Amino acid sequence: MKGLWEWLTGATCPGCGRLLNEPLLCPACRALLAPRHLPRLVYLGSYRDLGRLPKALKYRGHRALAVYLGQQLALGVQQAGWRLVGVTAVPTLPHRQVMRGYNPAEVLAQSAAQALRLPYRQTLARVGWGRSQTQKTRQERLELPEGTFRPTGRVEGAWLLVDDVVTTGTTFQRARKALLQAGASQVYGAAIAVKSPNTLPWSSL
Numbered sequence: 001m002k003g004l005w006e007w008l009t010g011a012t013c014p015g016c017g018r019l020l021n022e023p024l025l026c027p028a029c030r031a032l033l034a035p036r037h038l039p040r041l042v043y044l045g046s047y048r049d050l051g052r053l054p055k056a057l058k059y060r061g062h063r064a065l066a067v068y069l070g071q072q073l074a075l076g077v078q079q080a081g082w083r084l085v086g087v088t089a090v091p092t093l094p095h096r097q098v099m100r101g102y103n104p105a106e107v108l109a110q111s112a113a114q115a116l117r118l119p120y121r122q123t124l125a126r127v128g129w130g131r132s133q134t135q136k137t138r139q140e141r142l143e144l145p146e147g148t149f150r151p152t153g154r155v156e157g158a159w160l161l162v163d164d165v166v167t168t169g170t171t172f173q174r175a176r177k178a179l180l181q182a183g184a185s186q187v188y189g190a191a192i193a194v195k196s197p198n199t200l201p202w203s204s205l
């Protein structure tokens with residue numbers, strides 16, 4: 001009788017909006033999720049296919065989904081064979097975390113860390129009180145100031161940096177740079193969805 005509750009209560013799949021008859025995601029959406037690789041970046045699919053998932057994760061009720069997606073990212077990291085010392089997340093703006101009560105990227109990162117048997121650590125703080133990324137124009141996102149992130153301490157070795165979505169790649173680039181400046185020998189990335197995998201400036205980082 002798996003999924004009967006969801007069926008009875010009319011829960012819908014956070015991936016596609018169809019009626020859900022099993023936990024977390026419908027089989028069609030599960031089938032879309034597969035670790036994909038760019039140089040130094042693992043992700044689970046295009047924003048066109050998976051764009052609803054990061055939106056769903058903004059709500060605390062979908063924590064179990066974030067844990068599941070974090071495990072999928074861990075699988076991609078294992079496939080890539082990166083030698084990591086720890087996992088960290090791109091921090092959200094403080095007031096957004098207070099409003100929502102949690103940072104989805106952090107839950108993804110903690111889940112991936114657990115699956116990889118690596119420590120999770122908050123290594124970066126976000127400074128500034130800019131508008132939400134989704135409310136900005138592409139140009140404004142590109143102009144994200146250099147000093148957006150600052151390390152909370154020194155780090156060593158190779159780290160995995162997790163975020164929910166990679167749009168222009170600017171946020172990731174800034175956070176990655178801050179980690180390298182804090183002493184990381186290498187910084188790999190992981191995200192659920194990438195907006196334009198083919199034009200991402202990731203390989204030039």
Ligand SMILES: [Zn+2]
Pocket residue numbers: 013014015016017018025026027028029030
């Ligand atoms: Zn679905």
